[in-house]
Amino acid sequence: MRIAIAAVSGVLLAALASLGVVQLANADQDDPVIKPLYEYGGR
């Protein structure tokens, strides 16, 4: 039972951490536009 609780807690913590990472990453992306306007993409 303790193992199960520990495992579930671990997943919840990891999920919260990952959501935080996404939030941080999104906050860094002020301008999602790839310049110039007609490029396929950048490496």
Added chain:
Amino acid sequence: MLGGLALGPGLAPGFLLSFDMVFVPSLDLSRMTFGLTGTVPRHVPSDAFAAVLSLVLPGDVVQKVVLLGIFVIATVAGASIVPSERLLPRLVAGVVYAWNPFVAERLLLGHWAFLLGYAALPWVVGAALRAGEPGGGWRLVRALVPAAIGGFAAIAISALVALPIALCAARRRQAVGKAVAALTVLSLPWLVTGWLRPSGMPGHTEGVAAFAARADTPFGTLGSLLSLGGVWNAGTVPAGYGVPLFAVLWLLVVVASIVAAVRFAPNRGLFVAAGVGFVLAALGAVAAPLLRGLIELWAGFAVLRDGQQYVAPLAVVVALGFGALVDRVVRTDRAGVALGVCALALPVVLLPGLAWGAAGKLRPVQYPDAWERARAIVAADPVPGDVLVLPWATYRSYPWNGGRTSLDALPRYLDRRGIVADAVIVDGASIPAEDPRSRGLDPIVRADGPLTGPLRAAGVRYVAIDAETGPENPVHARLAGAERVVASPDLVLYRLDDPAERTEPGPPLLPAALAWFVTVVAVIWAFWPFAAPGITLTTRPSRRGKAP
């Protein structure tokens, strides 16, 4: 459920336009759809599939059905490959196969047709293993149907998996023969039109550096490929991916899964496919001169430029190994089930950037009203002639699409042959155009002189400007004498009187029609219950797992 989690708000009404992924309200069945113009038939037959679905469903619904279908097929097929009767290990394999950096990056790059083939790869593994048995060829055809819909790239990775497995299967000669036959028959629609294309197959070496795999984790290019990432385009890396802690944990999962696959679920043919695929994926990054030399030798080797797609068989190994590992390690008591549930959630937790519309990178949008007005005008016009699309570039960052990069959607949106500059620009470097019509008009468009006369002589009926439409754009002045029939900030459409009549050279109709006939009949026959008994979509290898 995984598809819903990945697409999230992207499931709302509207179109998801991301890099190469373009769906339109109503895609018409035209010569372009079937690869009968001079363009390279990369969109054959996936565009035809979307167009047929568009006959009964709105275009945005078609897109959602296809994208959700990719996740459903990937999960079910991934689950089918684990040699266990227990549900949890199979589910774990399905989840890790549908939710990993490879799927995320290819989805954002808009390669939905390729992902159809990827999704069904585990079925191909099972079917190729038994290809030598009676009815094995038809079983393989059924497993290959998603790849057949996907077209060229999807069939390429399927062949990479099917052939080594058939070579290692029982009754090797029959298995290989049937695998080659199945792959060939399902490739006919694009193979014939590509082969008979008047201007041949393009083999530009400029794309080798542009499309080579790159590092998107701290482990370099090879480590990124091993982690199932490493796509060439930095703009398609999911948010948060590559953060050291998660990247290390994910790499551990991958390595442990590969070891577990070798130890608990050996499949020599699949391992060979994964190894060869990894080498091909790395080729452009670690041996670019060799790849350039190969392309100069034979243009067909250009398929290896976007090498990262060939790590797909490795994803099958990871799914197989992860499922087998959970099957061996996780017990059936309550703690074991909890541990298994954690394993089930692990891929999602380690790659949260794919969730909820890929963390904002996939958002549904509606096409501007001016596009619909232009479509109606062009469709109602009895005068033949092509549509030239300006600005003279392939990709756009439409403001109404949130500035996200996407392929110019107008050629698919309008019911006419569209001519765009299909030379693509990566990091400022240009990969030459492939469409002969585009190459022919390139000097006219790039010059500073009037456009109306030369375009009329070249058989152009309309000029559509779908970006930088303001009066400061010098192209307006170059179209003196043309009638402006749509004027909006989102689109300006000019009509040219009396365009010259011209016939565009393309692959001959009869062989192309024959190719379609053979492929469609083969697919129908493969699902015909009397002709091909024992229809099952899941082709799991012999079960030898623990009791439930």
